Amino acid sequence: MKRFIVLLSAFLVTSIAVAQVPTITPASDVMAQVIAEASQQGWLQISPETAMNQIDAIDPFVIDVRNQNEWDEKGYIPGAMLIPVTELATNVDALPGDVNEPIIVYCAKGTRGNYALLYLKSLGYANVKNLSGGFTAWVDAGLPVAN
Numbered sequence: 408m409k410r411f412i413v414l415l416s417a418f419l420v421t422s423i424a425v426a427q428v429p430t431i432t433p434a435s436d437v438m439a440q441v442i443a444e445a446s447q448q449g450w451l452q453i454s455p456e457t458a459m460n461q462i463d464a465i466d467p468f469v470i471d472v473r474n475q476n477e478w479d480e481k482g483y484i485p486g487a488m489l490i491p492v493t494e495l496a497t498n499v500d501a502l503p504g505d506v507n508e509p510i511i512v513y514c515a516k517g518t519r520g521n522y523a524l525l526y527l528k529s530l531g532y533a534n535v536k537n538l539s540g541g542f543t544a545w546v547d548a549g550l551p552v553a554n
Contacts, residue, residue: 434529441528451524453536455548458511462486467509468502472523473542477515482552484513484545492519495526506531513538513545 445451453461461467462484471483472492483489490498492514503510510532512523520537527535538545546552 437529438525441525444528451528451536452517452539453511454539455545455550458513458536458538458545459548459550461509461511465509467511470502470510470512470523471542472512472514472519477542481542481546482554484542485551485553487513487553492523492526495523499530502527502530502532507533510535511538512536514541516541516543 462469466486469484469487471478471487471489472495473489474491475489478489488501490501510527512520512527512535514520514523517537517540520541524535524537540547
């Protein structure tokens with residue numbers, strides 16, 4: 408029994424040591440590219456005012472990544488499409504077919520929008536921005552809200 412415990416312990420220690428080695432993957436390569444790009448472009452954030460100007464000028468695809476309750480209770484940016492961040496992967500068909508189409512994502516404050524931005528960038532979308540401060544900043548700036 409003692410020999411079994413020693414062998415099991417040695418196996419576990421070896422397994423843990425092997426499992427702790429970081430591995431470069433295609434996904435980590437994409438993330439490194441996104442981080443490098445973001446660091447050169449204001450972390451891919453867009454102010455509410457600049458977002459409004461872009462909406463007026465070039466009509467980007469606007470995605471609200473909040474949940475249905477937030478959309479219903481607080482309103483949304485006119486023209487936005489609701490795709491909760493947890494449902495982006497199952498709604499890829501609702502996204503633009505052109506990976507170069509401008510996209511603005513937003514949530515309540517900005518965190519989920521950043522996750523959505525990263526996911527969209529991993530899909531190959533080249534022109535994605537997250538609304539800095541989220542929908543809260545949009546409302547605080549006195550910009551239009553639909554209900």
